[in-house]
Amino acid sequence: MRLLWSPRSPFVRKVMILVYELGLQDRIDCVRAVAVPRGAPNPVITAENPLGKIPVLLRDGLPPLYDSRVIAEALIALVPDGDGDGERLLPASGEARLTQLRWQALGDGLTDNLLLWRIERTGASGGDPGTMASYRAKVIATLAALEREADALAEAPFGLGAIAILCALGQLDFRYRTSGWRSAHPRLAAWAARQATRPSLVATAVQDDIGSDEGPVMDLVFGGG
Structure with a gap:
């Protein structure tokens, strides 16, 4: 299986934490994909997910899965009965x-x-x-x-x-x-x-691998006006 992936995406991280918790690292290849919030969506992503979002789980001979909640259910289902992790x-x-x-x-x-x-x-x-x-x-x-x-x-x-x-x-x-x-x-x-x-959180820590061009760090959420 292949996962359209970014080290900056919180929803990709959610899937990857599950991958580590379930011991599925050897069964999934991560493919770097950039999802953009404005302008034309990435055609690499929309070819698999018309919503233009990641993560997307690509499975041989089966339709792609998108939305982290759907992918989570699919990954948990891969764990053999009786294993306990799922x-x-x-x-x-x-x-x-x-x-x-x-x-x-x-x-x-x-x-x-x-x-x-x-x-x-x-x-x-x-x-x-x-x-x-x-x-x-x-x-x-x-x-x-x-x-x-x-x-x-x-x-x-x-x-x-x-x-x-x-x-x-x-x-x-x-x-x-x-x-x-x-x-x-x-x-x-x-x-x-x-x-x-x-370990699953440490292994999937968010990383800004391409830098940010979307403006400054956001304003305070708590305290002040």
């Missing part, structure tokens, strides 16, 4: 499964809002104030919700939901370095710090 990361049924999926929705949604906020802010017009205020409010509300759930995250087995949340927090560190999210959310920060040394 069930640990995403339980097959019940409230434990719904919890992981709900956390995944929070993590993915937070990442989406951070990406869209940055695209709006770094546009030629400097961004619509109302639109940016909306993204800011959603980011703050989501982080507040995750702070309330930090103890539950710490008590639960490491799973798909935690992966999605950690990728969103990684995007905060990568693109919003002065946000101050840790001081504003100490329990969430403590949980994230405990996860930071996990």
Whole structure:
């Protein structure tokens, strides 16, 4: 299998953390692909995913898979029955499964809002104030919700939901370095710090391999105006 991949993408990182957690590194080749937020989409990507987004999982003789949530389900299904890793990361049924999926929705949604906020802010017009205020409010509300759930995250087995949340927090560190999210959310920060040394997170740390031409680091999320 081949994965259309970027070391800067939080959704690609989410998939790659799963790859390491499931021990599938030898079964997937990463192919560098640049997804652009403006202008003509990358034809290499749209040839496989008409949405023009990564990650995309290419499978021999089968349709490509896109959206990190779909790819996550496919990767977990590759783990043999009884192995335990797939069930640990995403339980097959019940409230434990719904919890992981709900956390995944929070993590993915937070990442989406951070990406869209940055695209709006770094546009030629400097961004619509109302639109940016909306993204800011959603980011703050989501982080507040995750702070309330930090103890539950710490008590639960490491799973798909935690992966999605950690990728969103990684995007905060990568693109919003002065946000101050840790001081504003100490329990969430403590949980994230405990996860930071996990081998799958270390191996997939975000890297800006081509440099950024999309403007300065974003403004503060917490504190100030």
